[in-house]
Amino acid sequence: MAVVTRDGDTATAAGASRPAAASRPMASRLFASRLFSSMAGLDLLARIWWTCLSISLFAGLWEFCWAMGWADPKLLPPPHIFLGNIAEQGKFFNTATRWQVGSSMTEGPSAFESVLITAGATTARVFVGLVLASVLAIGVGVLVRYHRVFDRLVLPTITLLSPVSPIAWLPVAIFLFGIGNAPAIFMVVVALFFHMVLATINQIDGVNGNLINVARTMGASKPQIYARVIVPAILPGMLAVLRLNLFGAWMVVLVAESTGVGYGIGQVIMLARNTFNPSLVFFTIAIIGVLGFVFDWLLRIAQRRILYWLPDTTERLRGL
Amino acid sequence: MAFEMTPRFSSKDAVVCRGVGKTWAAGTKRAHEALRDIDLDIKPGEFVVFLGPSGCGKSTLLYLIAGLEDATEGRIWSFSEEVETPSPERSLIFQETSLFPWLTVWQNVSFGLSIRGASQEERRSVAAEALQRVGLIAAMDKRPDELSGGMRQRVAVARALAMRPKVLLMDEPFAALDVQTRARMQEFLLDVWRDSGASVLFVTHHIDEAVALADRVVVFTSRPGRIKTIVPVDLPRPRNLFSREAEAMRIQLTELLRDEVDRAFAEQEAFAVPA
Numbered sequence: 332m333a334v335v336t337r338d339g340d341t342a343t344a345a346g347a348s349r350p351a352a353a354s355r356p357m358a359s360r361l362f363a364s365r366l367f368s369s370m371a372g373l374d375l376l377a378r379i380w381w382t383c384l385s386i387s388l389f390a391g392l393w394e395f396c397w398a399m400g401w402a403d404p405k406l407l408p409p410p411h412i413f414l415g416n417i418a419e420q421g422k423f424f425n426t427a428t429r430w431q432v433g434s435s436m437t438e439g440p441s442a443f444e445s446v447l448i449t450a451g452a453t454t455a456r457v458f459v460g461l462v463l464a465s466v467l468a469i470g471v472g473v474l475v476r477y478h479r480v481f482d483r484l485v486l487p488t489i490t491l492l493s494p495v496s497p498i499a500w501l502p503v504a505i506f507l508f509g510i511g512n513a514p515a516i517f518m519v520v521v522a523l524f525f526h527m528v529l530a531t532i533n534q535i536d537g538v539n540g541n542l543i544n545v546a547r548t549m550g551a552s553k554p555q556i557y558a559r560v561i562v563p564a565i566l567p568g569m570l571a572v573l574r575l576n577l578f579g580a581w582m583v584v585l586v587a588e589s590t591g592v593g594y595g596i597g598q599v600i601m602l603a604r605n606t607f608n609p610s611l612v613f614f615t616i617a618i619i620g621v622l623g624f625v626f627d628w629l630l631r632i633a634q635r636r637i638l639y640w641l642p643d644t645t646e647r648l649r650g651l
Numbered sequence: 652m653a654f655e656m657t658p659r660f661s662s663k664d665a666v667v668c669r670g671v672g673k674t675w676a677a678g679t680k681r682a683h684e685a686l687r688d689i690d691l692d693i694k695p696g697e698f699v700v701f702l703g704p705s706g707c708g709k710s711t712l713l714y715l716i717a718g719l720e721d722a723t724e725g726r727i728w729s730f731s732e733e734v735e736t737p738s739p740e741r742s743l744i745f746q747e748t749s750l751f752p753w754l755t756v757w758q759n760v761s762f763g764l765s766i767r768g769a770s771q772e773e774r775r776s777v778a779a780e781a782l783q784r785v786g787l788i789a790a791m792d793k794r795p796d797e798l799s800g801g802m803r804q805r806v807a808v809a810r811a812l813a814m815r816p817k818v819l820l821m822d823e824p825f826a827a828l829d830v831q832t833r834a835r836m837q838e839f840l841l842d843v844w845r846d847s848g849a850s851v852l853f854v855t856h857h858i859d860e861a862v863a864l865a866d867r868v869v870v871f872t873s874r875p876g877r878i879k880t881i882v883p884v885d886l887p888r889p890r891n892l893f894s895r896e897a898e899a900m901r902i903q904l905t906e907l908l909r910d911e912v913d914r915a916f917a918e919q920e921a922f923a924v925p926a
């Protein structure tokens with residue numbers, strides 16, 4: 332404990348050693364209690380239980396309508412039909428591999444694998460696009476506020492382009508990148524980038540001026556102020572923006588895929604539409620739903636990890 | 652503590668203001684004169700309290716002296732150097748708490764050292780020492796969110812002290828504290844002040860606090876803030892705040908302030924009702 336040995340004063344030493352020594356076991360105890368305490372476990376179980384209940388209720392209602400004959404199984408097939416036969420549904424997935432010259436229906440990945448490959452490919456595009464867009468947007472946003480000339484040069488164009496619907500960029504994506512992963516990722520980046528730049532600038536302008544002034548009085552340089560005050564201060568807002576834009580990213584990637592840009596879930600939806608296959612449509616919707624749910628959940632975990640200092644406010648309004 | 656009643660320019664003074672004025676948003680329609688014609692000399696090691704009605708520009712003057720804002724009129728020097736930018740030699744403790752929420756208490760306190768690239772060990776030991784002085788050593792590894800308002804303000808004091816400033820600018824630092832804690836903090840501040848030899852410029856609304864702390868009390872007029880008068884507090888330290896002299900001092904300051912507060916209110920009311 333360097334704190335103690337450096338300081339001759341015994342009072343300071345005694346005082347200083349206490350919290351430092353206490354902090355480590357406390358931290359590990361906290362960690363353990365988070366993971367293993369029955370309370371936390373019960374909490375998680377309860378949340379899973381409610382999620383399952385919520386979904387079962389919805390599915391049950393649907394099945395009920397089908398059983399009563401209100402829902403036409405040809406148009407609105409209930410979950411047990413469209414989820415029941417993955418082998419049948421899997422035929423339509425990962426068609427890119429299947430349609431390669433020389434591959435027959437029996438070669439290549441199994442139906443289940445096909446579904447996984449397709450879903451994985453789409454997810455990867457969303458993920459890569461999201462990361463690229465965030466890094467670019469935060470970088471450009473910070474630069475806009477950092478350099479006045481850059482601001483003047485770049486901001487008008489960004490403001491002009493931000494209201495353009497990402498769908499309008501689709502032809503551009505195809506002109507520039509042809510088919511494959513690149514155009515789909517490009518679409519995700521374009522859909523998020525402009526909004527996120529403006530959001531970053533907004534967040535920077537909203538940083539508490541006192542925090543910046545504290546750093547200034549302590550002799551921090553401009554780069555130090557940006558790196559140590561402004562970026563951490565805008566992170567919470569930026570992650571919130573990212574989570575809100577996740578929806579947009581999924582929408583755009585499906586559109587990009589459905590217009591023949593590469594292969595993926597979007598393409599399967601298009602196939603289902605063109606072949607009038609409601610069962611496949613609902614199967615794909617279910618997959619997208621699950622993927623979106625998992626994605627949001629992972630992002631929330633990341634958010635809690637990165638923003639360790641924010642108090643948990645989810646329960647704040649419960650007692651009202 | 653030698654001081655003169657009549658301000659006199661001396662290049663060795665801790666702070667020298669000459670004809671300082673500040674107009675916010677100068678040159679626009681929303682121009683707003685906050686300070687006018689401030690002449691002030693603060694000796695090294697002097698404890699000066701600013702007293703004045705709310706909105707008269709006390710915080711503004713501290714910002715100018717800290718170098719965070721530029722004066723629109725006049726010039727400011729500190730230890731014979733003109734104030735142009737903020738400097739670690741002049742630490743400002745803000746009216747609202749301003750700790751970095753993403754850093755622990757000790758990291759907040761040693762933020763200035765980390766800017767200079769000090770090692771983790773040095774930072775931690777300096778932080779421990781500063782926190783020891785404000786009685787918060789046990790909260791070292793907590794986050795600001797986990798502290799009470801008063802504790803946060805004490806951390807802010809520790810953070811300013813860790814910079815070992817020559818001029819300590821304090822903007823109503825104890826306004827949020829209870830009477831007991833405030834008395835403790837005042838004693839502690841006087842100890843620190845005596846040990847460090849720094850000049851302290853201290854803003855408060857509390858006349859008791861002014862009498863307890865100050866070598867001189869600068870009384871401001873209502874907006875635009877000018878110096879109404881400077882009252883020397885010739886009470887021996889440690890002070891007996893229940894003495895007759897202390898009481899007389901409080902009465903004198905109360906009288907001086909009352910007119911200005913009345914005027915400030917009248918003006919702000921006129922402001923609220925469009926003519």
Ligand SMILES: Nc1ncnc2c1ncn2[C@@H]1O[C@H](COP(=O)(O)OP(=O)(O)OP(=O)(O)O)[C@@H](O)[C@H]1O
Nearest residue numbers: 675676683685704705706707708709710711712874
């Ligand atoms: N950043 C700013 N921009 C524009 N006007 C400001 C700004 N800060 C302060 N003012 C104005 O300047 C005047 C003086 O404000 P200041 O904060 O210095 O008052 P104060 O004496 O510290 O008041 P209080 O005791 O209530 O803290 C006020 O009328 C206020 O409206």
Ligand SMILES: [Mg+2]
Nearest residue numbers: 709710746822
């Ligand atoms: Mg103020």
